[in-house]
Amino acid sequence: MQITEIYRSLQGESSYAGLPCVFVRLTGCNLRCTWCDSEYTFSGGEKMSLQEVEAEVRRLAPSGLVEITGGEPLLQEREAVPLMERLLALGYTVLLETSGERPLENVPPQVIKIVDVKCPHSGEFGTFREESLASLTARDEVKFVLADRADYEFARDFTRQHDLVSRVRSVIFSPAFRKDARGARDSSHCLLDPQQLAQWILEDGLEVRLGMQIHKFIWEPSTKGV
Numbered sequence: 001m002q003i004t005e006i007y008r009s010l011q012g013e014s015s016y017a018g019l020p021c022v023f024v025r026l027t028g029c030n031l032r033c034t035w036c037d038s039e040y041t042f043s044g045g046e047k048m049s050l051q052e053v054e055a056e057v058r059r060l061a062p063s064g065l066v067e068i069t070g071g072e073p074l075l076q077e078r079e080a081v082p083l084m085e086r087l088l089a090l091g092y093t094v095l096l097e098t099s100g101e102r103p104l105e106n107v108p109p110q111v112i113k114i115v116d117v118k119c120p121h122s123g124e125f126g127t128f129r130e131e132s133l134a135s136l137t138a139r140d141e142v143k144f145v146l147a148d149r150a151d152y153e154f155a156r157d158f159t160r161q162h163d164l165v166s167r168v169r170s171v172i173f174s175p176a177f178r179k180d181a182r183g184a185r186d187s188s189h190c191l192l193d194p195q196q197l198a199q200w201i202l203e204d205g206l207e208v209r210l211g212m213q214i215h216k217f218i219w220e221p222s223t224k225g226v
């Protein structure tokens with residue numbers, strides 16, 4: 001597998017936010033989101049065998065949470081699926097962060113899928129594979145990264161249209177973060193003011209979670225490997 005980095009930190013997003021987690025970040029992505037903060041994963045990386053990845057995960061944490069992320073990890077599905085199966089067999093709770101552009105059918109059902117449905121401002125609108133809705137279960141999560149009112153309205157309407165709240169464990173509306181953010185560890189870097197987003201969610205009576213990327217508030221926003 002082509003791996004950009006493997007490290008242990010705190011989970012910054014999803015309903016697992018705040019928990020210690022080992023991140024396995026795979027190299028390569030076929031999308032180019034305007035606010036992407038992981039462009040360093042698009043190329044490079046190191047070739048590692050499944051056994052080497054597993055050994056590194058075990059060295060960093062003998063149990064707990066592991067997230068398979070990228071880039072787009074399912075571009076390496078042939079290796080990523082056996083890795084997930086192996087980590088599950090070892091007793092880890094496995095999260096998979098994916099754009100939803102790749103098929104999800106072969107992901108082991110015990111894996112918690114966190115699917116990032118792209119909104120208009122992302123520049124990759126329409127890439128979510130709607131057939132994948134059938135693969136989502138009550139353990140999975142759907143995330144929308146929002147930069148403006150048009151993104152919010154798309155996410156709101158999509159959530160209602162597909163009854164996401166009763167379909168998955170958590171629907172997350174998350175303000176997009178400026179990709180060139182430096183310095184202050186506060187919400188001034190959000191493209192959409194979280195207070196505004198909170199107001200819209202409450203006004204519309206949505207049962208969704210407002211998600212902040214807490215790693216951007218703990219560490220300096222440009223820090224990698226956290």
Ligand code: SF4
Pocket residue numbers: 029030031032033035036037038039070071072099
């Ligand atoms: S799918 Fe993820 S890694 Fe790929 S460009 Fe979008 S934000 Fe970046």
